[in-house]
Amino acid sequence: MSLENYSIKMPKAVYNGTNSLNRIPEIITAIQAKKIAAFTDKGIRSLGLFDLIEKQIKAAGVEYVIYDNLPAEPTYGQVQTVIDEFKGSGCDLIIACGGGSVMDAAKLASILVTDEYGVKELLDDPKRGKKCIPVIMIPTTAGTGAECTPNAIVGVPEKELKIGIVNDNLIADYVILDAELIKNLPRKLAAATGIDALCHAIECYTSNKSNPFSDTFALEAFDLIMNNIVSACDDKTAMLEKNKMQIAAFYGGVAITSSGTTAVHALSYPLGGKYHIAHGVSNAMLLIPVMRFNEPVCREKFAAAWDRAYHGELRLITVEEKSKALIDWMDKIVKHLEIPTSLKEFGVDPKDLDTLVEAGMGVTRLLVNNMRTVTAADARAIYQEVLN
Template sequence: MLTQYTLKMPHVVYSGEGALDHIKEIAGTCAGKAVVFSDKGIMAAGLLEKPLSLLKEAGVGYSVLDGLPAEPDCEEAQKVIDAFKAEKAGLIIAVGGGSVMDIAKLASVLATDAYTVRDLLDDPCLAKKCVPTLMIPTTAGTGSEATPNSIVAVPEKELKVGIVNDAMIADYVILDGEMIKNLPRKIAAATGVDALAHAIECYTSNKANPFSDTFALEALDLILTNIERACDDPDALDAKNAMLIAAFYAGAAITASGTTAVHALSYPLGGKYHIPHGVSNAMLLVPVMKFNEPACRDRFAAAYDRIAGGKGMPQRTPEEKSAWIIRRLDEIVTHLEIPSSLREYGVGDQDLDALVEAGMDVKRLLVNNMREVTPEDARKLYMEIM
């Protein structure tokens, strides 16, 4: 665990019933028009209607950039950002999932011509905030609204890469359950398990600290208690709101700590095979946590005490508590019917060498893992999900 630690958060976070109404006051404080980042799916689902009507009520001009592809690569991101530059925006509003928010955050530091997305891949320290941002997540999962991270695919590497700079932390965040109440179960499940991975990884990271533990444990408690009902019951607004808050908390934990081997080994699966990020994390979550268990047993046991110990559960040994946490993760992934085999996506034994090489290259996350991951370990973990 770190001996020195930092907590950096969005400037203002609005949550609860009617939180979207704060769009008017936020937009009213910014000079110039608003540019709304979204995608075709969000538009088709009608989720832009209220945010845009609130901008109209505030008398703020706006334009919409909804041509964002799912999980974009760096070239696709640059194309959208180039279109954004021409708008001369005074405020960026992102309405969408992780990819939408990630590209909007990049746009907030790329209104200048001084550097490009590829320049930031080489040197993230170049980024300087140019335009204030408002993040409105439409999934309860990525936590991008809370982090300084933007994830883009790099085609020639067939890998997703994180650009991390504090300048990309949002100025404003709105968490409103209305934005996720009609989320399809398949998407709610994959994004929810992404948040679950964030929480348990940050709690068991080498960079874990009192700040990250506070958010990671609360997120873990909320997710383990609510995720199944939030995905299964369209009317469970309380569970959906809890998941939205949990995803934000887990994002805050990322900012204070960092994810580990689940995300490190997941990135090549998205970069080369275009497996949805939440799905690839879900596949790897239990195998990696079982691998990590000898090094993380005390942390898993403490998580059990925080989550289950005060809820009428029997007394258990640290080994039993640790096993309970891993079993609960497995139950959730199984219940949510997330794909469990890489072969469903055309990945076979012939791909193992390239996967191992790419996964081991994600050193910024592997160094966070409490148990060292060797190339042979990575191979065995990938083989478990073949």
């Protein structure tokens, strides 16, 4: 008898809860860091969020340099520019405070201290990157799970695509989840990033790569998100629900290390790469059409996800009923959160459909994970649905 092979990867330590930012000096001391590279962006600095981290670094009494010259959803060239600033700084610890864009850039920096290769070379040969510097991740959105995945996603303008660089050395060492950082997240951003986390959960659960390890995290993330995302987005005072979203986003990232996302993320990448639609928004648009497309082959799993996450009065019996109810529930949440639902709002022309399909079908890394085979005609029909 041969037993099934699967694995899961985790940061060394994850700190959650009120005042968990206070852990920063402790970590700095434990790893005897002398000089810190703090990655963030100008938006986060202008909101005063980085001040909370700066206060802790100062308390540790170490030198630090701030790198905040990073736009949202950067291209590989923009990430390389920040890394070039940082290289040679002599920093021996990176602290990233931001959303997925900042965290991905910081992760790449942590394996690119050397001059031998840059982000472009990693795109061609991701496995080349070796861990050089430890990283503390402090997410300011509750969505990407980038704080714990081995992926860093960058725009590749010449391919009009976003591409994920995957290397286990990109997994961060420490993660701090403090709801203070997402307290004032604008509703639109909380909604789109929260739906990104929902996609990670349901895609990992219904992926060809799903396994008992990934299911544990994906299902818990799914349950937490389905039952907390609305309050976390709608109610500024709902700190408990916001923290649950942070935990769920982290779990979604852990599930990615063991399983993988599927057709929602695959078809989403060209929308980010060519039309610069925010990652969470393009995923939210594609989520329901892809779930409906997948339903015939994912029915049992959708029914199990319903049983796990639905805690209300409705008593459904058959797999078909539960599976349909699950998709309707997700649809209701996406609609409630008022995330744009049509590509037209982003200037996508029906004439672009062919290039979009070609680019989407090129994301084979994720399409192979989809339980239902996606043909070019299927991808076209899914894009067409969100073009109306």
